[in-house]
Amino acid sequence: MVEGDGRVKPMVSDRLPTPLYHQIYLILRHKIIDHTYRDGALLPSEKETAETYGVSRITAKRALNELAVDGLVVRERGRGTKVTHQEAITPLTANVEGMLENLMAMGLETEIDLLEFDYATPGLDAVSALACADDDVVQRSVRIRKLDGTPFSYLVTYVPEVIGKTYTREDLATTTLLTLLERGGVEVLHAEQTLTATLADAIVAPLLGVEVNAPLLRIERVVYDQADRAVEYIIGLYRPDIYKYRLNLSRVQSDEKETSWSPTR
Amino acid sequence: MVEGDGRVKPMVSDRLPTPLYHQIYLILRHKIIDHTYRDGALLPSEKETAETYGVSRITAKRALNELAVDGLVVRERGRGTKVTHQEAITPLTANVEGMLENLMAMGLETEIDLLEFDYATPGLDAVSALACADDDVVQRSVRIRKLDGTPFSYLVTYVPEVIGKTYTREDLATTTLLTLLERGGVEVLHAEQTLTATLADAIVAPLLGVEVNAPLLRIERVVYDQADRAVEYIIGLYRPDIYKYRLNLSRVQSDEKETSWSPTR
DNA sequence: CACTATTTGTCCGTATGTATG
DNA sequence: TCATACATACGGACAAATAGT
Numbered sequence: 001m002v003e004g005d006g007r008v009k010p011m012v013s014d015r016l017p018t019p020l021y022h023q024i025y026l027i028l029r030h031k032i033i034d035h036t037y038r039d040g041a042l043l044p045s046e047k048e049t050a051e052t053y054g055v056s057r058i059t060a061k062r063a064l065n066e067l068a069v070d071g072l073v074v075r076e077r078g079r080g081t082k083v084t085h086q087e088a089i090t091p092l093t094a095n096v097e098g099m100l101e102n103l104m105a106m107g108l109e110t111e112i113d114l115l116e117f118d119y120a121t122p123g124l125d126a127v128s129a130l131a132c133a134d135d136d137v138v139q140r141s142v143r144i145r146k147l148d149g150t151p152f153s154y155l156v157t158y159v160p161e162v163i164g165k166t167y168t169r170e171d172l173a174t175t176t177l178l179t180l181l182e183r184g185g186v187e188v189l190h191a192e193q194t195l196t197a198t199l200a201d202a203i204v205a206p207l208l209g210v211e212v213n214a215p216l217l218r219i220e221r222v223v224y225d226q227a228d229r230a231v232e233y234i235i236g237l238y239r240p241d242i243y244k245y246r247l248n249l250s251r252v253q254s255d256e257k258e259t260s261w262s263p264t265r
Numbered sequence: 266m267v268e269g270d271g272r273v274k275p276m277v278s279d280r281l282p283t284p285l286y287h288q289i290y291l292i293l294r295h296k297i298i299d300h301t302y303r304d305g306a307l308l309p310s311e312k313e314t315a316e317t318y319g320v321s322r323i324t325a326k327r328a329l330n331e332l333a334v335d336g337l338v339v340r341e342r343g344r345g346t347k348v349t350h351q352e353a354i355t356p357l358t359a360n361v362e363g364m365l366e367n368l369m370a371m372g373l374e375t376e377i378d379l380l381e382f383d384y385a386t387p388g389l390d391a392v393s394a395l396a397c398a399d400d401d402v403v404q405r406s407v408r409i410r411k412l413d414g415t416p417f418s419y420l421v422t423y424v425p426e427v428i429g430k431t432y433t434r435e436d437l438a439t440t441t442l443l444t445l446l447e448r449g450g451v452e453v454l455h456a457e458q459t460l461t462a463t464l465a466d467a468i469v470a471p472l473l474g475v476e477v478n479a480p481l482l483r484i485e486r487v488v489y490d491q492a493d494r495a496v497e498y499i500i501g502l503y504r505p506d507i508y509k510y511r512l513n514l515s516r517v518q519s520d521e522k523e524t525s526w527s528p529t530r
Numbered sequence: 531c532a533c534t535a536t537t538t539g540t541c542c543g544t545a546t547g548t549a550t551g
Numbered sequence: 552t553c554a555t556a557c558a559t560a561c562g563g564a565c566a567a568a569t570a571g572t
Contacts, residue, residue, distance in 0.1 A: 016476070016477055017283060017284050017287040018282055018283055018477065018478065019282050022282040023467060023477060026464070026466065026467075026477075026478070027466055027467050027468075030466050035388060035389040035390060036388065038389065123300065123301070125299075125300060190513065191513075192511070192512070192513055193511070193512040193513075194509050194510065194511050194512070195460050195482065195509065195510040195511075195512065196482055196505040196509050196510070197462035197463070197480040197481055197482040197483070197503075197505045198462070198480050198505065199291070199295075199478075199479075199480045201291070201292055201295055202277055202288070202292055211281070212277075212281060212283075212288060213283065213288075213291065213464075213478060214464075215462040215463050215464050215480050215481070216462055216480070217460065217461055217462040217482075218462070218505075238462075240461040240462045240463065240483075244459050244460065244461050245459065245460040245461070246457070246458070246459050246460075247457070247458040247459070247460070247512075248455065248456075248457055248458075
């Protein structure tokens with residue numbers, strides 16, 4: 001895998017369930033978005049790519065054609081394959097607070113679709129997160145957040161029944177959950193967030209307007225009140241092309257030997 | 266897509282390049298890891314899954330067989346398909362500092378593989394991140410971080426040439442870059458991190474020991490020194506099953522109307 | 531005990547997609 | 552473009568193991 005000079009050779013494998021032409025297509029697309037192939041530059045020829053990945057010229061040709069269909073490149077006989085990728089829209093960023101920035105400034109609006117709203121016994125994950133009994137009733141909601149019509153986040157929330165009763169279904173479709181919790185008398189003190197990556201399954205993919213198995217940023221959050229009781233468990237799936245999570249860290253000098261980092265505003 | 270009761274129906278599509286049996290396999294595997302299908306429970310039968318996803322029984326069968334090959338389920342004729350999924354190893358977590366926790370406590374070791382180490386002109390991303398000229402020379406390194414032999418992160422770093430000269434290739438294979446920077450007289454003041462999700466391409470997939478198109482957590486960081494000059498640009502790709510990014514937030518009461526959140530140690 | 535329904539295992543024939551030379 | 556090989560997916564049919572009536 002690693003060659004003598006320390007460089008890594010890209011590999012495709014016909015043992016994977018994904019067709020070869022699509023594997024190569026993904027690699028090349030990545031390099032275009034990545035700016036490895038700059039805007040206007042020429043991609044390697046069919047013959048070259050065929051040799052690079054050890055496939056036939058027809059397979060390489062098909063990969064390049066898929067790129068052309070996507071509008072990422074333009075192919076001309078005798079001229080080659082040229083990158084025409086337009087710079088992607090700068091994605092939204094969320095700061096540590098998890099709130100959206102630059103939103104008002106951009107004159108854009110986020111709207112919320114409330115897909116599900118019910119009271120039910122929680123799943124295993126929610127049980128352990130909220131530290132409730134297996135047969136406790138919790139309020140569960142599923143929402144889609146949209147920016148200018150395009151969905152960018154899929155949110156599943158679990159709230160203990162007592163707290164959930166302090167607001168209505170309609171409130172949830174218009175107001176953020178954190179605001180609703182405070183309005184209901186809950187004093188939010190601290191929260192725990194975990195960030196990971198997942199794939200879009202067949203359920204969320206159409207809702208977020210992405211392909212099945214597209215990558216998603218997954219943020220899991222448990223919010224605690226002043227009595228250290230979990231009042232909210234939320235799982236958010238975010239489209240990485242629209243939404244990024246930004247964190248500003250600055251060094252804090254303390255008496256201890258260890259220095260620590262904390263976010264700056 | 267969304268039915269009358271607000272529930273969403275899972276879908277597979279034969280227009281995707283991925284085979285149907287593998288799409289279904291991914292969905293079911295996700296539900297097992299997700300605990301939607303609890304340990305010991307019976308999965309829907311071949312006939313049921315075939316109807317659910319609108320495929321033939323043979324295709325549904327193959328998806329279930331793949332799960333059995335993975336050891337996630339056990340199949341017995343006349344009995345059904347039973348979940349045998351062992352609870353996954355609790356993944357490592359990094360706190361805000363980006364350093365690993367619980368590592369010493371677990372008696373585990375991380376080792377580093379240095380794959381590439383050279384001085385070259387940076388790509389476009391690195392140029393804008395380090396705010397350097399197009400033809401400046403930067404030090405570039407590619408490393409793999411392993412825990413107990415299994416790789417969990419792929420790190421690409423860019424450091425301005427002057428700073429990069431303060432340590433050797435061998436240093437990088439044993440010491441963290443932040444430590445090396447400080448040893449070289451750089452006083453690190455603040456950093457900017459962006460978290461997103463991507464797919465494993467054909468290059469990193471074998472290096473990280475995951476399938477191509479597996480989801481990865483992507484962390485991009487620019488580190489600045491006291492003079493507000495970028496001294497390090499790092500792109501990290503992390504296996505979400507082994508590595509998670511944890512963030513502890515606590516509310517800080519300020520004089521302003523807005524309340525803010527900051528991480529607690 | 532037989533009878534039945536369910537579920538998985540195996541086989542066939544056919545059509546389409548993928549990949550090669 | 553053509554011929555060839557293999558993988559994918561379908562529908563149908565039948566056998567074998569299990570569980571309940």
